[in-house]
Amino acid sequence: MSTKTLIDHLQQQLRFARHVEPAQAAVLIAITKEDDPKVLLTRRSKHLNQHAGEVSFPGGKRDPEDSSNIAVALREAHEETALNPYDVELIGDLPMQQSKSGLTVKPVVGLIPAQIELVAQPTEIDRIFFASLRELMETPTQPHAVQYQQQTLYFPSMHIEEEIVWGLTARMLVSLFKYGLKYDKEWPFLLNMAPLSVDLHAMTK
Template identity: 35%
Template sequence: MERGGIFSTGADAGRLSIGENDIRSVFQRRRHQPSRLIDVRGDGDGNPDLLIPGELREAAVLVPLVDRPEGFTILFTQRTAHLASHAGQISFPGGGVEPEDEDPQATALRETEEEVGLPRHHIELLGNLDTYITRTGYRVVPVVGLVRPPFILNPDPYEVDTVFEVPLSFILNPANRKREGREFKGAIRHFWAFPYGDRYIWGATAGMLVNLCEVLAEVMEG
């Protein structure tokens, strides 16, 4: 049985169900399309004048779409407050590419298992989103995976404070995302944000979510 979330284009607009077959078809088409190139002088949030370190470090994250009976959700982690970088922020499981990793997909699966204890046999990889350049000098490949419950998580207490899920329908609704700005090194840096209850998803994670929304919007055109 096909299970789906809702793609809402606004409070007064129509709705479109996003089911598993829809998601699969979108990523199957993407395999035959060239990846979008991102200017490394800027970052994935559309700040073209923000200088990025000259040598980018390779990384990958998993964008986990969890197949719940009530509709798809997205799994996130909240980083612990003591980490040296991005402390306390909400992110996808992931990290830097290691020499033993065959490709970004292998990195995403390995990091997900290390960070939250989700075994890779629960994950079916569907494809990639656009490569995302962060202001801290990472070139990140977001890998989208379909996650089949039931599963038991075992988060790494050093890196992960908590793991939670957000309905995909919430993320796909444009009314739930905001364009914001903060001062960074004397200039205003713009970024996307998804406030969700008492949680605040922003920065690179939110930028990747906007890209996910753009990719899944192709269903509306089909």
């Protein structure tokens, strides 16, 4: 697949679901509109109670005044990165995901201008960075060790831009590859066998 056609593929393949359930949270997968498109990612603050220091998409929980999953994703992206909602060209959504805490999360996909200037909300975000969509597709899967109940589990991850992308964020990227680009990236749930006593559903980040 030619790099300059990645945006064309996304625009052709992605749509918004006709019957959309209100999710408990939503994220914005923002992709720069250029020949070598890049994905907007953030590293969450180390001081947060949940997912501290982890790479994620801009997003968060639904507020009572949010009218839709799209509204949640755009509001949260603006709050976390100062991304102007009017700079986002919405092109579709992806299947609902579930966080390890049990929240239903809706990924919303949009295009943004290249070289856009963003500002991290310091209480929530330590870093804003952009990763090449093609490199994310092609980067080898590597094991990421997670300590859980006195044992180590190894989850698949992508190492890019000196960051580790794993868990819910990585699964959403794999979903983007599948539905938006017809590219199946092999993505096992675990890279080692966990004891049967482990609640694997609870470990879904």
